[in-house]
Amino acid sequence: MSARILVAEDDAKQARLIRIYLEQAGDEVQIVSDGRSAIDRARSSRPDLLVLDVMMPNVDGLDVCRILRAESQVPILLLTARSTEEDLLLGLDLGADDYLTKPYSPRELTARVRALLRRSKAAAPAAPAVLTVGALEVDTTRFEVRAAGRPVALTGKEFAILTVLMGEPERVFTRAQIIDRVFGFDRNVLPRTVDAHVMNLRRKLEKGDGGTHYVETVYGRGYRLEQGTQGTQGTQGAGTHDAGTPGTGTHGAGTVR
Known part of the structure; x- marks a missing residue:
């Protein structure tokens, strides 16, 4: 199941690693390095899924999540170094569908992306053209x-x-x-x-x-x-x-x- 995935990650090495694993799974991957670009690119390219780092410049990942969720049902997978229960619940309350805490396994990230895409495809009605x-x-x-x-x-x-x-x-x-x-x-x-x-x-x-x-x-x-x-x-x-x-x-x- 190939998908268009937008990755918002300001760590170039992490972004490159995510790209390698997702492209090996057959996905088309776009990379942005700050929150403002993540919002603009999500609106213009309408990806099937967003992998979103919480700690980013300009606009942080939680604000990106809140803004996009108000206007879109795109599945969002949060990547966060914050591991407290309050931080994780905040991300979910703002509309994230799943999260991974850093450090994480790229194989687990790929598996979670596939699971989110399956759920999204099963649940989402066809958007009117x-x-x-x-x-x-x-x-x-x-x-x-x-x-x-x-x-x-x-x-x-x-x-x-x-x-x-x-x-x-x-x-x-x-x-x-x-x-x-x-x-x-x-x-x-x-x-x-x-x-x-x-x-x-x-x-x-x-x-x-x-x-x-x-x-x-x-x-x-x-x-x-x-x-x-x-x-x-x-x-x-x-x-x-x-x-x-x-x-x-x-x-x-x-x-x-």
Whole structure:
């Protein structure tokens, strides 16, 4: 059973040893050396399993576990030098599926990876390739979007934001939450960058749809996906304004990609 495995380990020798054993088992292995990269790579490559060292720079493994578990069911195997019961229970409470304490046997690690993959394959339902909410349809494998049957060409960030919103219709996502899910830990991304992407996304989705509103601004909070209703100049009219503090000048940045 071959799998795509992401290994987050800042010790180069340990990472190399893990790679050797997992590749011998037929797996495809990616290596990152810090927590921030682990989050970004897990989001972009969607591995079948994550081998995660607890003690890492930038963002530690426990925070990586907590963040990824909030948005994904990827199996997580923690590697930790902390052997107290409290430390191990904390890792499991944050969403880890299993753990190994250092030093460990690479053969045992390989066996635990295989066991986690078997359990995950048996338990996980097939993820839908096409998301449909009202008149919106997103094919996550072909990266295609249709609004009321009309093809809509989006940039990568616009597509990612739309996918986040469609995952939980009617839920209000703050700009900070959108930054976390779409841009990861890129500290250079400002809230008004999200506003610019959402403005472009809304314009593309609503073009030619007779006043249909898809993305609504909840003033002072963030954005949410509507079911695709016919808008009127009232409560829906707020959807054309900035989600945060007035006067940020976000509309002038509509060409940001």
